[in-house]
Amino acid sequence: MQSQFLDLPTSLQEIPPQWAHFCLNVDNFIAHELKLSIDNKTSIVGFSGGVDSTALILTLQFLAKRRGGRIVAAHMNHNLRKEAQEDSQWCEAFCKKLGIECFTRSEDIRNSAKINGIGIEEAGRDARYKFFQDIMRLVKGDFVMLGHHLDDLCEDVLMRLTRGTAWPGLAGMSGFDPHRTLVRPFLLTPKSELKSFLQDLKVGWREDASNQDDEWTRNRVRTTLLPLFLKENPKFRESIARMWKIGRIDSDYWNQMTSSPDQELSQKVLLSSHKALRLRLFKAALDNLGEGQALAKTLFKLDQAWCDKKNGAVFQFPGNKVATITASGVVFSHKH
Amino acid sequence: MQSQFLDLPTSLQEIPPQWAHFCLNVDNFIAHELKLSIDNKTSIVGFSGGVDSTALILTLQFLAKRRGGRIVAAHMNHNLRKEAQEDSQWCEAFCKKLGIECFTRSEDIRNSAKINGIGIEEAGRDARYKFFQDIMRLVKGDFVMLGHHLDDLCEDVLMRLTRGTAWPGLAGMSGFDPHRTLVRPFLLTPKSELKSFLQDLKVGWREDASNQDDEWTRNRVRTTLLPLFLKENPKFRESIARMWKIGRIDSDYWNQMTSSPDQELSQKVLLSSHKALRLRLFKAALDNLGEGQALAKTLFKLDQAWCDKKNGAVFQFPGNKVATITASGVVFSHKH
Known part of the structure; x- marks a missing residue:
């Protein structure tokens, strides 16, 4: 099996300038767009053996050689398809050739899904994370690196639009999730470029048949909706990338404007805040109480009731949270 | 021709409570969501004779009878389809029966499009407005009322997404455009409801065959994209309506934050502003100089150059506008 990896390049110096430039663009995205330093850090790469994560582990290994830092692969065998065992062996061999430590775990995801009464996709994601x-x-890692790319971002935005996600959430998944220390270095890179990168370097990958499965919403978005948008605007991906950047800026703005939310929002604060800010203050105060997504519809109702001075009115939110309108402001708490 | 209008209801008291309620909801939308008073005002209704504008003129006539106010119909014959002349006659007869003054203009839109080197859709819109x-x-009107409904809004959002419109523009057309005094009372009402309204009241309308034409982007969005989103989420229209509301709130917020923009944005203002605000300040200052849409991409570059203190750097924007970075801030002007 290892023979196919004989020609694997191991440093930026060994690859054509175009692709060295590609890797440095990713480095630039991590440093300037995500504002993260990966120098001398330990990065765990979620490695399935597909195009995305193979391109990612190779790129990050090149960058680590240049800047210092350690790359560790984490390969999860979901046992969902007949090639699963071969995929795992391929990933291990690939890492061995590159000198990357590879951890593998095997789980019966179909069974976990059944036991937990959740979908296979969700069970897979839970187990993986x-x-x-x-x-x-185990390795005292700093970051978990994931292979999500611009096509994934486009799908994510379309799925969020379908569900009616509010702004700035509508702009799509974050490039860096500080809670789970997840990083997505390829988030503004089109999938086609990842493919060209591997093809030009004569690096193979494993095809994931489940990606072509029309059963799941995400795959319907991928195979039907996204191509229609690309037909209307061949630069649709760039549009989404631009929208994502504005979304990150606005997200940062609203986070700053609602930082350290109290359990109680005083009349003074609320009276001096525009409705756009009040809605985000309510959301931040609720998020601060723990899990459970506040619905935009209920936030609107809460704000209207506050405008109408309906003292004593109580609004329920997911996660056993309540908001109560009082004479001195709006109080957020857990239901007793 | 007038015989078909024998049973036209002429006031809210004559129609079933469900539909009187429907009309009062529209009244409520105009008063509370758009914050407009139409009492004793003169409203010109753009009246094509299609479902949307027929439902609109009827609703507004009911409301005007209740609240005071004058309704005037404006019917434009585009001469684009063979039934155009019949449509005009139908509209005039409909208005006569309701006691509404109807103005009609006939233009050869195909010819104007050719002369002006623009598309037929654009030429039609220009002539209509x-x-x-x-x-x-002529009638000293206060508002131009248009029949755009929630399905139109959904299409508009999808088209803006296709083009990559930034937030809050992405949330779709406004319900009230103060520059052209345009009002869209049905903007959060689904088209199907307009149809049921007319059917239940036994009021006819004219079918517009061009709406089924697959040649235009908007019609592709209508016949292909929108049904796919509705398949994924049957409540997609409500999601878009919610997104629109948040968009209007954010739009108002950013307008307040960037009101009365100067020709020069000082270092003091810029240094104390978050990037999210700076980008909108730049845009407001450029919009203030007259026509021409600033591209988000160029606004990003301008901000980056300002961050990097590239004094003397000049950025060009559509409409013959330039932004220059100086030691004291950013100056906006027309090119000499």
Whole structure:
């Protein structure tokens, strides 16, 4: 099996300038757009063996050689398709050739989904993230690196639009999630470029058949909706990338404007805040109480009731949270 | 021709409570969401004879009878389809029966499009809006009322997404455009409801065959994209309506934050502003100089150059506008 990896390049110096430039663009995205330093850090790469994560582990290994830092692969065998075992062997061999330590875990995802009464996609994601966090602790890692790219971002935005996600959430997944220390270095890179990168360097990858499955919403978005948008505007991906950047800026803005939210928002604060800010203050105060997504519809109702001075009115939110309008402001708490 | 209008209801008291309620909801939308008073005002209704504008003129006539106010119809014959002449006659007869003054103008839109080197859709819109403004002056009107509904809003959002419109523009057309005094009372009402309204009241309308034409982007969005989103989420229209509301709130917020923009943005203002605000300040200062849409991409570059203190750098924007970075801030002007 290892023979196919004979020609694997191991440093930026060994690859054509175009692709060295590509890697440095990714480096630039991490440093300037995500504002992260990966120098001398330990990064765990979620490595399935598909195009995305193969391109990612190779790029990050090149960058680590240049800047210092350690790359560790984490490969999860979901046992969902007949090639699963071969995929795992391929990933291990690939890492061995590159000199990257590879951790593998095998789980019966179909069974976990059944036991937990959740979908297979969700069960797979849960198991994967748990595995990544376990490896993070084991190797004292700094970041979990994921292969999500611009096409994934486009799908994500379309799915959020379908569900009616408010702004700035509508702009799509973050490039850096500080809670789970997740990083997505390829988030503004089109998938086609990842493919060209591997093809030009004569690096293989494993095809994931489930990606072509029309059963899941995400795949319907991928195979039907996204191509229609690309037909209307061949530069649709760039549009989404631009929208994502504005979304990150606005997200940062609203986070700053609602930082350290109290359990109680005083009349003084609320009276001096525009409705746009009040809605985000309510959301931040609720988020601060723990899990459970506040619905925009209920936030609107809460604000209207506050405008109408309906003292004593109580609004319920997911996660056992309530907001109560009082004479001195709006109080957020857990239901007793 | 008039015989078909024998049963036209002429006031809210004559229609079933469900539909009286529907009309009062529209009244409520105009008063509370758009914050407009139409009492004793003169409203020009753009009246094509299609479902949307027929439902609109009827609703507004009911409301005007209740609240005081004058309704005037403005019917534009585009001469684009063979039934155009019949449509005009139908509209005039409909208005006569309701006691509404109807102004009609006939133009060869295909020819104007050719002469001006623009698309037929654009030529039609230009001629229509010019006609509406002429009637506004003639009857000393206060508002131009348009029949755009929630399905139109959904299409508009999808088209803006396709083009990569930034937030809050992405949330779709406004319900009230103060520059052209345009009002869209049905903007959060689904088209199906307008149809049911007319059917239940036994009021006819004219079918517009061009709406089924697949040649235009808007019609592709209508017949292909929108049904796919509705398949994923049958409540997609409500999601868009919610997004629109948040968009209007954010739009008002950023307008307040960037009101009365100067020709020069000082270092003091810029240094104390978050990037999210700076980008909107730049845009407001440019908009203030007249026509021409600033591209988000160039605004990003301008901000980056300002961050990097590139004094002397000049950025060009559509409409012959330039932004220059100086030691004391950013100056906006027309190119000499």
